[in-house]
Amino acid sequence: MKHFMITVAFILFATITVNSMDKKIIRISTERTDLVLQVAENGRLYQSYLGERLLNDADLDELDWSIHPASDASVSRRGWEVYSGSGNEDFFEPAVAITHNDGNPSTWLYYVSSSSHPVDGGVQTDIVLRDDKYPVNVTLHYVAYVKENVIKTWSEISHQEKKPVTLSAYASTMLYFSRPSYYLTEFSSDWAKEAQMSTQQLLFGKKVIDTKLGSRAAMHTHPFFIVGLEQPACERQGEVLMGTLGWTGNFRFTFEVDNVGNLRIIPGINPTASEYTLKRGEVFVTPEFIFTLSSEGTGKGSRDLQEWARKYQLKDGNGSRLTLLNNWENTGFDFNQEILTELMKEAKDLGVDMFLLDDGWFGNKYPRKDDKAGLGDWEVTHDKLPGGIHALTDAAREAGVKFGLWIEPEMVNPKSELFEKHPDWAIHYPNRDVYYYRNQLVLDLSNPVVQDYVYGVVDNLLKENPDIAYFKWDCNSPITNIYSPYLKSEQGRLYIDHVRGVYNVLKRVKENYPEVPMMLCSGGGARCDYEALKYFTEFWCSDNTDPVERIYIQWGFSHFFPAKAMCAHVTSWNKNASIKFRTDVASMCKLGFDLGLKELTADELLYCQTAVANWKRLSPVILDGTQYRLVSPYESNHMAVNYVSTDSKKAVLFAYDIHPRFQEKLMPVKLQGIDPYKHYKVEEINLMPNGKSVLAGNGKVFSGDYLMKVGLHVFGFNSMQSHVIELTSVE
Numbered sequence: 001m002k003h004f005m006i007t008v009a010f011i012l013f014a015t016i017t018v019n020s021m022d023k024k025i026i027r028i029s030t031e032r033t034d035l036v037l038q039v040a041e042n043g044r045l046y047q048s049y050l051g052e053r054l055l056n057d058a059d060l061d062e063l064d065w066s067i068h069p070a071s072d073a074s075v076s077r078r079g080w081e082v083y084s085g086s087g088n089e090d091f092f093e094p095a096v097a098i099t100h101n102d103g104n105p106s107t108w109l110y111y112v113s114s115s116s117h118p119v120d121g122g123v124q125t126d127i128v129l130r131d132d133k134y135p136v137n138v139t140l141h142y143v144a145y146v147k148e149n150v151i152k153t154w155s156e157i158s159h160q161e162k163k164p165v166t167l168s169a170y171a172s173t174m175l176y177f178s179r180p181s182y183y184l185t186e187f188s189s190d191w192a193k194e195a196q197m198s199t200q201q202l203l204f205g206k207k208v209i210d211t212k213l214g215s216r217a218a219m220h221t222h223p224f225f226i227v228g229l230e231q232p233a234c235e236r237q238g239e240v241l242m243g244t245l246g247w248t249g250n251f252r253f254t255f256e257v258d259n260v261g262n263l264r265i266i267p268g269i270n271p272t273a274s275e276y277t278l279k280r281g282e283v284f285v286t287p288e289f290i291f292t293l294s295s296e297g298t299g300k301g302s303r304d305l306q307e308w309a310r311k312y313q314l315k316d317g318n319g320s321r322l323t324l325l326n327n328w329e330n331t332g333f334d335f336n337q338e339i340l341t342e343l344m345k346e347a348k349d350l351g352v353d354m355f356l357l358d359d360g361w362f363g364n365k366y367p368r369k370d371d372k373a374g375l376g377d378w379e380v381t382h383d384k385l386p387g388g389i390h391a392l393t394d395a396a397r398e399a400g401v402k403f404g405l406w407i408e409p410e411m412v413n414p415k416s417e418l419f420e421k422h423p424d425w426a427i428h429y430p431n432r433d434v435y436y437y438r439n440q441l442v443l444d445l446s447n448p449v450v451q452d453y454v455y456g457v458v459d460n461l462l463k464e465n466p467d468i469a470y471f472k473w474d475c476n477s478p479i480t481n482i483y484s485p486y487l488k489s490e491q492g493r494l495y496i497d498h499v500r501g502v503y504n505v506l507k508r509v510k511e512n513y514p515e516v517p518m519m520l521c522s523g524g525g526a527r528c529d530y531e532a533l534k535y536f537t538e539f540w541c542s543d544n545t546d547p548v549e550r551i552y553i554q555w556g557f558s559h560f561f562p563a564k565a566m567c568a569h570v571t572s573w574n575k576n577a578s579i580k581f582r583t584d585v586a587s588m589c590k591l592g593f594d595l596g597l598k599e600l601t602a603d604e605l606l607y608c609q610t611a612v613a614n615w616k617r618l619s620p621v622i623l624d625g626t627q628y629r630l631v632s633p634y635e636s637n638h639m640a641v642n643y644v645s646t647d648s649k650k651a652v653l654f655a656y657d658i659h660p661r662f663q664e665k666l667m668p669v670k671l672q673g674i675d676p677y678k679h680y681k682v683e684e685i686n687l688m689p690n691g692k693s694v695l696a697g698n699g700k701v702f703s704g705d706y707l708m709k710v711g712l713h714v715f716g717f718n719s720m721q722s723h724v725i726e727l728t729s730v731e
């Protein structure tokens with residue numbers, strides 16, 4: 001059946017290559033978007049259209065890239081080249097820059113051929129370009145996911161020159177727009193401040209968003225953005241481009257508005273400090289740039305990306321997820337076998353699926369009793385945990401929960417046996433004082449031997465302890481002291497080959513242990529890109545678990561990621577917020593807990609147990625349903641979001657009062673995405689024991705139409721209050 005669907009999609013959306021009126025046209029289409037490329041008279045490839053899907057095939061003939069405003073009519077070829085090379089008549093940023101063996105820094109690419117074939121979810125188009133003076137080939141790849149309206153694109157660069165060439169630009173792609181105005185929404189970040197949204201108009205000149213952190217894409221900004229076309233991005237209307245790069249390292253997005261007001265967007269690996277020597281026959285594969293063009297605002301764009309991610313990108317995107325109790329916020333490094341055994345029982349009592357042991361369980365010569373030592377020595381600390389991991393997995397089994405484990409295998413503390421044995425495995429300068437981030441260094445994963453070692457950390461743990469059911473894989477340091485003892489004179493490859501080394505390890509883990517779910521973590525949410533998420537079932541959004549802050553952080557991430565991929569834990573951050581508020585905020589994502597249950601009163605514990613049971617019951621709606629962002633915390637003192645099951649028989653509405661003012665006008669919340677012709681029973685859940693719902697509509701039945709057009713009064717005047725409302729179709 002799947003094959004049949006793929007073939008049908010291919011027949012309907014096969015890349016059309018038209019040769020009408022001597023124009024060669026390549027059309028890359030989803031159900032709602034067309035990207036049209038055209039081979040011009042000079043034999044080079046230009047973008048002639050990127051926008052809403054065109055209804056009439058005949059209109060393709062009318063498209064011509066040269067209709068776009070150009071700065072100089074006599075050289076109207078300026079701009080719009082799909083993969084512009086350095087040194088041509090375009091004076092703006094190129095996609096690719098190569099210094100050839102003879103020192104010539106120019107690359108002009110001519111169309112050679114194109115083909116397309118069906119892939120899961122859509123159609124892949126491959127276009128071959130070649131330089132006419134140098135043996136350099138570039139292949140552009142596009143996968144159009146037809147129904148989800150997502151396009152993924154990447155490029156491959158190779159050559160047959162005698163000696164290596166040097167690459168100084170290697171974008172994933174280039175996209176062009178000609179609109180009256182452009183507005184960029186970016187997602188700035190820092191530790192505990194992830195995914196903060198801000199918007200600015202793009203005027204003449206260049207705006208660059210980039211990172212140079214090496215081992216993690218994010219921290220100061222995330223690898224995704226939104227461009228509002230003709231107006232700032234809105235949730236429910238207007239045209240927006242939402243793009244993200246699958247690269248767990250230095251990235252760069254360049255937005256350039258030229259002298260005639262055209263915008264070009266160039267996503268790719270950040271070439272800073274990365275002049276890449278490419279050997280003859282070697283293929284440089286750029287990261288995937290994934291984008292959707294929505295004509296119904298960011299809400300629709302996010303829903304498409306979320307669905308696409310679950311179906312085609314995220315590890316085990318269709319599978320279920322484990323609720324858990326973690327010990328990091330509760331015990332820190334201070335635990336032993338008895339304490340952990342007790343926590344496993346608490347996990348069971350709470351009703352979650354798993355106990356997750358965090359940092360601090362390893363190292364003997366240099367035990368990991370704080371963050372200053374031990375990273376690299378992945379052997380249980382015998383004094384602390386004399387029974388080893390076995391005793392822990394046994395205790396978990398006895399308690400009736402699964403057992404998960406924290407690791408940070410890409411790192412080393414100088415105070416470790418690993419560093420004593422292999423100082424040359426760590427990235428650091430041979431001739432300067434070493435500087436540290438969290439007292440650690442990054443292992444040099446450009447070195448295949450180090451890749452084997454890192455893979456071995458996971459492999460050994462799982463071979464010796466097959467009952468480990470989950471990993472939290474952390475990465476707490478950017479690359480510091482950027483010098484690879486392995487790459488020697490080819491240091492320009494380090495930032496890139498290191499990340500490829502990380503992927504080599506992750507590929508092996510996934511191939512050999514496909515069933516083991518893993519959380520991607522990086523000092524909070526500094527790693528959250530779609531290449532890494534091929535290997536991880538979920539990511540940790542932030543170490544900041546203050547529910548007020550989390551409302552903003554989760555709102556930001558939801559623009560690009562499904563709730564299923566976003567881990568949210570109930571902790572003791574912001575104790576002024578009730579346990580109900582903290583839990584209700586975490587419940588809109590993948591729910592977990594990280595606090596001492598002994599801190600809770602009997603009523604609070606009972607509340608949590610009920611909330612866990614409710615979340616598990618409703619997880620098909622929250623994790624696999626469709627998400628609608630209803631009320632933005634950036635535009636009000638509240639936030640609301642609802643999820644609808646795929647058959648639209650169930651919905652869950654989460655509503656939060658953050659810090660409302662007494663004077664403000666409270667508006668009803670209008671739901672979205674439910675069936676207007678169905679009737680829904682409205683029931684408030686997640687109430688404190690003996691608590692009663694104060695919602696006017698509680699227990700009543702309303703039509704979907706009413707709920708979407710009139711709405712429910714769910715907001716109040718008190719700080720940090722929340723309501724979780726279950727809607728069930730009564731037909």
Ligand code: GLA
Pocket residue numbers: 328358359371406474476521522523524540543
């Ligand atoms: C990082 C993670 C935390 C925790 C600590 C342990 O900061 O984000 O959740 O695992 O490491 O050292």
